[in-house]
Amino acid sequence: MPTYKLTYFPNKGLAEPIRFLFNYANIDFVDVRLKDDEWLQLKPSTLFGQIPILEVDGKKINQSTAICRYLAKQFGLTGKNDWENLEIDATVDTINDLRIMISTTHRETNPEVKAQKDKAAGIAIPFFMNRLDEQVSVNGGFFVGGKLTWVDIVFAALLDTLNFRAGFDIxxxxxxxxxxxxxxxxxxxxxxxxxxxxxxxx
Amino acid sequence: MPTYKLTYFPNKGLAEPIRFLFNYANIDFVDVRLKDDEWLQLKPSTLFGQIPILEVDGKKINQSTAICRYLAKQFGLTGKNDWENLEIDATVDTINDLRIMISTTHRETNPEVKAQKDKAAGIAIPFFMNRLDEQVSVNGGFFVGGKLTWVDIVFAALLDTLNFRAGFDIxxxxxxxxxxxxxxxxxxxxxxxxxxxxxxxx
Structure with missing residues (x-):
């Protein structure tokens, strides 16, 4: 069994789907949570100035979605065939589109641009959520293939962060x-x- | 052999990596290119209001990166093992981060916000490009594993769009x-x- 070390901020954010996958599979991992000054010290030595970073037996890798896909493969949480894995990947990227829209709207500081973004998000969020809800409805209660896969876990793990940044229960x-x-x-x-x-x- | 139909706008954009993969593997596909009014007519019937959409024997799927990963698997352009596939996925998502930064900066219409974004991109683009160049240098001329994989093809196919939106040769x-x-x-x-x-x- 490899040793796993995950490095991120103290919050849920992009690391929580990874933490959920480790916990679901009951696999030990070191859950490093950096304070801001610790991150600023570490940042120049990272690959692309981004966290989360996962270390697997000392080998480092960034990008949260790529990490989740890799762990899902190790832990048996992928689809039953290539087409289901395509559906899982497409759904994860749709959830990421939604996440990016919600967080760029949340972070906008220019009042005029923020008003525009709030208006666009007010249309786009319900549209996305209706389609995602329908997708789960037609797939037997899961996003893909009528059984639990990593995209279900990723969505559940991201929900607190999505809701906090959206300002309501999406x-x-x-x-x-x-x-x-x-x-x-x-x-x-x-x-x-x-x-x-x-x-x-x- | 399945029948493939790809639907996108007339330009390169997010569809060009998919078109490159089909061509590299010498696989026939229908290359549908919609004018704006044709897209507006089609849009309400699509899954998430987004193109490109790929049809494989009539089954439809969206999300360009997910589609590229699926085709790469069919055409033998993946990594040699799970870790290499993780490195490929992480690099593709880094290129997507770069692409999103370049295109949101390009599309910003508020002059004040655009000035801020231009300034941030002026630091971030060279940083990303230096790191990506170094990655290719230490991996024998390719992004991952010393051989051609789908991330190399995706980057080459996106380059015209990235350069056009950045306004210079990145x-x-x-x-x-x-x-x-x-x-x-x-x-x-x-x-x-x-x-x-x-x-x-x-």
Missing amino acids: IEKKENLKKLVEFVFKQPNIKIWLLKRPRTDY | IEKKENLKKLVEFVFKQPNIKIWLLKRPRTDY
Whole structure:
């Protein structure tokens, strides 16, 4: 079994899907959480100035989605064939599009541009959420293939951060997505993680 | 052999990496290029209001990077093992980060915000390009594993669009990246595609 070390900020953010995957599979990992000054010290030595970074037996890699896909393969959380893996990858990238839209809107400091972005997000978020909810509805309660795969876990793990940055519960009245998130949260090892993980807003 | 149909705008953009992969592997595909009014008519019936869309024997899927990964698997352009595939995926997502930064800067209409974004991109683009050039240098002339994989083809195919939106040649003086792009461009089937593809600026 390789040794795993994950480095990120103290919050959930882009690292939480990785932490969920380790916990779901009951695999030990070192969960390094950097304060801002520690990150500024480390940053110049990183590959692309970005975290999360995962170390596998000392070998380092960045990019959270790529890391999740790799771990999903090791932990048996991929699709049943190439087409299902394509559907999983496409859904993860759609969720990433949604995440980028929500966080760039949240972070915008120019009041005029922020008003425009808020307006666009007010149309786009419900559109995305309706389509994602429908996708879960037609796939037997999961995003792809009628069984739990890593995209379900990624979505559930990102939800607190998405909601915090959007400023509202993005799955409110989305009954299929709500049930899916509940299903992930009640998996035995995830249940333990939700109780023991550090308290953060996002 | 499945039948493939690709739908996008008339330009290169997000579809060109997919077109490069089909051409490299010498696989026939229908290359549908929509005018703006045709797209507006089609848009409501698409999954997430986005193109490119690929149809494989009539089954539709969106998200360009997911599509490239799937085709790379079919055409033998993946890494030699799971770790190499992780490195390929991480590099593709780094290139996507670069692409998103370049295009959001290019598209910004508010003059004040545009000035800020131009300034940030003026630091970030050279940083990214230096790191990517170094990565190719230490990996025997390719992004990953000392041999041609789909991330090399994706980067070469995106370059015209990246350069057009950045407003300058982003690989100028990046000798390793230049050699890699030349290597992709001189592959026999890519050479033919470069001669026969429709002329567009980006």
